[in-house]
Amino acid sequence: MGNPPRGLVKSILLRLIGGFIVIAALLLIPAGTLWYWQGWLYLGVLFIPMFFVLVFLVRHDPALLVRRMRLREKEAEQKRIITLSTGVFLACIILPGLDFRLGWSQVPVWLVLAADIMVFAGYLIFFITLRENSYASRIIEVENGQQVISTGPYAQVRHPMYTGVLLMFLFTPLALGSYVALIMFPPLLVTIILRIHNEEDVLARDLPGYSEYCTKTRYRLVPGIW
Secondary structure, eight states: OOOOOTTHHHHHHHHHHHHHHHHHHHHHHHHTSSOOHHHHHHHHHHHHHHHHHHHHHHHHOHHHHHHHTOOOOSSHHHHHHHHHHHHHHHHHHHHHHHHHHHTOOOOOHHHHHHHHHHHHHHHHHHHHHHHHOTTOOSSOOOOTTOOOOOSGGGGTOSOHHHHHHHHHHHHHHHHTTOSGGGGGHHHHHHHHHHHHHHHHHHHHHHSTTHHHHHHHSOOSSSTTTO
16 A cells, blocks of 8 residues: 555546546537437446545556556557457447447347446456556556566456456447347457457566466466466
């Protein structure tokens, strides 16, 4: 535990508010209405837990928050993957709003609610991963003194954070009331796989003990599958 760096709380709040505004706009503008209840529910499922997670990290691991605020990738391949994944992410958020406006899908309320629960479950995996690994930076890097984490979710898969992210985005279209937007999950999965392959090359090169960890923890994303 440490004291948060000066200005960190302000920066975090600005990013949280800015992120909410951007995602809300990407959902509601394509929907053409403020009465897009699936969109508002999704925003609550996403940002209310996020607020409490940020409060927890400010108090208990501000250094991790500083790492998570870094956005400039150092690896050239990662920069290309991020550009591709950004386009896929935007499509995942914009398509459901268009679907709502044009009435392409009729997703029952019970399925929307169940999907929101799964989105929350994915975020919970994401948070558990952050608690276990203080070096879980947003960009691909290895810091001085960094050690291999092999406990908690890392004992099951090598990239539990991506497992949580994929679970969230698998169910995001249904949570937003759209069957059509499910077509964006395969491209998202491809970008995650590409990122993992490059990330493991960097970690094997720069993080002592990572190659040995890979021989012990065989699966990257889903136990028993890959």
